[in-house]
Amino acid sequence: MADDKNNSPWGKPKGSGGKGSGKGNNPWGGQGGNGRPDRDRPKPGEGSADLDNVIQGFKSRVKRGGSGGGRGRFSGGGGGGDITIPKWIFVAAAVVLLLFTSIFTVQGNERAVVLRFGDYTRTAGPGLHFKLPPPIETKIVRNVTSQRETRVGVNSTAEALMLTGDENIVDINFTVLWVIKDLESYLFKVDQPDDLVKSAAESVVREVIGNNELDPIITTGRQELRGVVTEQLQVLLDEYEAGVLVNDVQFQKTDPPAEVEDDFLDVVNAQQEAETAVNEARAYRNTQVLEAEGTAARLIQEAEGYRDSVIANSEGEAERFRLIYQEYSQAPRVTRQRMYLETIEDIYGDADKIILDNEAGNGVVPYLPLDKLGKPAGAN
Template identity: 40%
Template sequence: MAWNEPGGNNQDPWGGGKKGGNNQGPPDLDEAFRKFQQTLKGIFGGKSGSSGNGGSRGGNTAPAGGGGLWVGVVIIALVAYVWNAIYIVDEKERAVILRFGEYVETVDPGLHMYFPPIETRYQEPVTEIRNYRLSQEMLTEDENIVEVAMSVQYNIGDLKSYVLNVADPELSLREATQSALRHVVGSSEMYQVLTEGRQVMGDEVKERLQQYLDSYGTGLNIVKVNIESSQPPKQVLSAFDDVIRAREEEQREKNRAEAYANQVVPEARGDAQRIIEEAEGYKEEVVSRSKGDAARFDKLLAEYKKAPQVTRERLYLESVGEVISSSSKVLVDVKGGNNMMYLPLDKLMDKKGKTSISSSGVTTRTETDSISLTQEELSTLADQVTAEINRRVANSRQGRTSR
């Protein structure tokens, strides 16, 4: 049977009875919220009141205690202190903690906490590459003015030294950079500063600048020094450009001369070696021929001692044969005769076809292409010519006798 049905004795599930009974109904949410607001006002110094059964507020109010306000202030201050004391160090950062101005530790990346004002925190990015640019006119070793523009890349190598040793490390870096650059440029000639000496100059400036910063204890680390430009003053820039072009032309001509020398010298050395080898070959040939002639003469001398007359005639005939074989013209003279016969052997050898002298019995052999007389044929021809001359001489003598 439902609680609100007839005969249900007016009993509800919340334990409430009849109107005017002792039992109360369900809790009132508005009333609960109102009591909570009054509690907060009492803590922070507000006033709280009570409401009667009729729902109207009235009655006496009591002042809240002052201790609740101070508790809230302390809690807020404590939360703010803790919030400011907790800090995070990034991977590229480091932090230095000082306690009463004295170094305590260097903090690595992570979540940390310190206690100000007792402790002081200095947090800086140590891996970040910073850049400083400088452009100034300076005097070189050969008393010329040049304008040099450079950039310095650096980072914090030692955060403790960076924080404690120098009041303004950046200012120290600028002053040290100018000093190092002036020292290097003042020790170099203008030509080196303007041309190929810039890379070397940058390395020297980096080394000297790092020495300065280490001696100051700045904790800075020089990563790289770039000499961006180096040029003479604008007033004489055109004259310097002419000088640079002339030097470039000089270097180009030197390179051409070296290339020509590299081409000619090997050829000359090859020709010299060839001439030397030819001379050595000629030397060997002459020496060998001389040795052969000396050996032949020794053998000929031995034969001459055995038969002088025969050897002499053989030498004569060989000599005459060599002379006649190398000559294209032969003159034949007979002892006691008045006629001299001329034999044009060059024409006989060049002439083609068959030629014969039938009246004298002198014959020559011709070939289709060319005529070549051997030693035996030449001797036979000479004998025939001699016989013909003797016959003519005899005929002429007989004619004179008959007259």
């Protein structure tokens, strides 16, 4: 056990009876016989300085630094030389730091608002700008051209189910595409502008859906609803001064609830079949009506044409008789003879008759080719 006590790195304690006791075994310097370190510690200038003197000397020299006529002076212990730093280096560093914290650049797709002690001062556009260093003035930079998306009805059933005007339920999810229009209003006039866009969009869509029936919402009315919702949402956000510009509202789904989707599809199919039958009947009716109208128009035109023809013929015949009467009044005998001959020609022009005059020959039997009388001229 005695050997264990003598294993101390500072040597054997005083009074242990071993060699080497006394000064020289303490790491802070020699100790007197009574164990007090101050008694045998070397005085300044005698031998090497201990750690306490080095620290104390460094602190005293730092306090005295800068008294050398425009230069900062740092001196180390142990007789080393002083290190002097010119004051202009500190001034230059302060200027660089001031410029680094006061000059800023805004990109073409960005806008920056400058705050002075937390209050809005101005909005900076693209380019190089200057502001006072923090904490006097600070800046907030946002991208105002990139399009942001707000989805409604995607992750929440409560958001997706909406009541239509004919008391049906429709499952809707849609996306609002928007950008920042006024950065000051976007940051300071509303709280949580992104959440405001979502809440306002859901409110407007519910109002529009409630004013329309289910059939146009899920079939052909999407485009019309899209324009109405976009316009009303922009008006509402402008009333709130949200600083937001709505570019578009896109409906991804407008379906009946999943629980009744099959039954609803059956109803829709039946309605479509009924509408198809009605359309076919209307087409047949239109065809028949058009054909009847065309036939009636044709008959009317034929009758009018016949009437005009009869009238024209009658007028022509009357005019012809009037002219004949004028000629007859001038030469009655010649006119009668001519009319008689023309009448006989009209009557017997196509008849197969042979007329024998009394002067053809007395007592002579004429030869009549009876086998050729009924044949046309030129036939064998």
